[in-house]
Amino acid sequence: MKILVWNCRGLGNGPAVRGLLDIQKEDPDILFLSETKLDGKRMENFKWRLGMGNMFARDCDGKSGGLALFWKKEVQIELHNFSRYHIDVEVVEKDGFRWRFTGIYGEPASDKKERTWKLLRILNQQMSLPWLCAGDFNEILYGHEKKGGPARAQNLMGTFRSTLADCGLRDLGYVGDKFTWRNHSHSASNYVKERLDRAVANRSWCMRFPGFKVLNGDPRHSDHRPVTILLNKGYTSYRTGGANNFRFEAKWLEEECETIVQNAWSTAVLQGRNKISERLRNVSHDLKDWNHNILGNLEKRIKQIKTELEGVRRGDITQEKVSRELFLREKLDCLEHQRDMFWKQRAHVKWLQSGDRNTAFFHAFASERKKRNTIKKLKNDEGNCVEGEEQLKEHIAAYFSTCSRLGRNKKMNQYYAQFPPKSPKT
Known part of the structure; x- marks a missing residue:
């Protein structure tokens, strides 16, 4: 207990x-x-x-x-x-x-x-x-x-x-x-x-x-x-994991990511990548790389700040450490606010007003949404059910490969081509 x-x-x-x-x-x-x-x-x-x-x-x-x-x-x-x-x-x-x-x-x-x-x-x-x-x-x-x-x-x-x-x-x-x-x-x-x-x-x-x-x-x-x-020695902790697919995160808007988007798009143009999908792929790659190498994992950054804050708190009382503690507390509050934004975006529900943040609430909604959106089985052309992660991957890849060969994505490329390049806005 x-x-x-x-x-x-x-x-x-x-x-x-x-x-x-x-x-x-x-x-x-x-x-x-x-x-x-x-x-x-x-x-x-x-x-x-x-x-x-x-x-x-x-x-x-x-x-x-x-x-x-x-x-x-x-x-x-x-x-x-x-x-x-x-x-x-x-x-x-x-x-x-x-x-x-x-x-x-x-x-x-x-x-x-x-x-x-x-x-x-x-x-x-x-x-x-x-x-x-x-x-x-x-x-x-x-x-x-x-x-x-x-x-x-x-x-x-x-x-x-x-x-x-x-x-x-x-x-x-x-x-x-x-x-x-x-x-x-x-x-x-x-x-x-x-x-x-x-x-x-x-x-x-x-x-x-x-x-x-x-x-x-x-x-x-x-x-x-x-x-x-x-009451008894030992207790359990938990870790969470996430998918590897790309999503634009609302938290990036607080880190001035617009320059990253513009540079990635311009680079794709100079490289002769004419398809919208190719340019977007370049943008997503640079954003993910920037997020991993510059911003770092959000929970990891929060943990690092907490570790440093703990070290400062345990030291002797000096003006340098008191000022450092104030800075770290403000930085921690900012990162935790970004974490709230992350889960709010995942939840796809009405955001709570400032002053009533509830990370657990949004986490629960996001987890439930992920559960609902998970594809467990699909029907193939013969009417049989395809199940299992590897079988589903093969079936989906084969389906879209067929679509590409038949030219079904031609209209989609023509549709995207009419839009000028833009950086994401909220």
Whole structure:
């Protein structure tokens, strides 16, 4: 089982929604969100987007707060209680074993943090099940969990430590970057990063799941990292592939591809290629070559930017690195916008308005469209069905070869010849 907790810092804009949908690719069984800044009715819209069959939400207070817990249909969960700071549930395993999960959002105001610690003590007294508690505690345990800004008061950290001890909870550690939150200041002198998000559990939970692992995830739109708790070692990932046939991509228009098209067309003319199909073939070849060698695969570029951004974030706080982080974040946002355009073009449906991007939605439509458009079998001249990839290729090639010999494409060439050369426009 995989549990993911994330302070999303509001879901009312496109980049935030895109970040959430990107997180969903990790395929958590249980997803806890804090600071949604939405009410339960608006959070209902995310159930189908995330592909999670169940949800419980605690409404936001004005323009702040808001909690939501999503879980898959095959996961059995029983709601115990909730507040503006938490959602507490029991998870029932297939063998009937019960354990407890609490998603936490700690009080951010220093003079009110006692509310969070009091809540944890009350929850601890309510039942004695194996207990996992995770989320944004809005506090650090030790001074080394903060870099930049004034040192944290010892009494605040001490109160947090004593609360966990009183509840029999211990920090589960992490894999990845220590610091889960940063203020994204443009100035190194004001830049602060801290470990505010974590997972803690009692002894009986750790004994039930001895192979657990806690991962501090990649940065997204929020200033908080998501935290993933794997109850068993190992998890699967997926890769996607695509066809090799040529399509003009809308994302190229943002990369000034017009010069590539004009040069390729002019070259074809100088080479004496009089047929429109030959000139288009030259254009497609140059565009594909440019896309591969200059632009590179979009997902690969996004991955490279994320890797570099991660390296910058983990380094010491200097003005050079702070400025580099700002540049990389802006570049990443631009590339992810291009990825949205890619899937929107594939979907062939009405584009969502800016501020409500939904890559998963368009990906699903594109995948379904590909499924519908796949040719599984054809009928030959004898009325027999041709099936199988290799047999279909041979049949289609033979058919168009016959058409060419019979001169059936003559009218088509005459039709194309009346159009002057143009670069693609939207």
